[in-house]
Amino acid sequence: MYGERGKDFIEVHHVKPLSALKEAAEINPDTDLVPLCANCHRMVHRRKDDVLGIDELKGLINNVSVKK
Secondary structure (H helix, E strand, O other), X not given: OOHHHHOOOOEXXXXXXXXXXXXXXXXXXXXHEEEEOHHHHHHHOOOOOXXXXXXXXXXXXXXXXXXX
């Protein structure tokens, strides 16, 4: 969508929020991180007391797509 400007750019979402870790932990990029665009990442964290899971985010996106 953003052409050359957006090439190779992505944000990374921690499946388990870093703030929830009580001590240092090893992060497995294959299971603990999810690449998201900045807008999707912001929507996941929009409500601090109600962080969305990736499946919930997908549901919101699919709902919007269906309604159009």
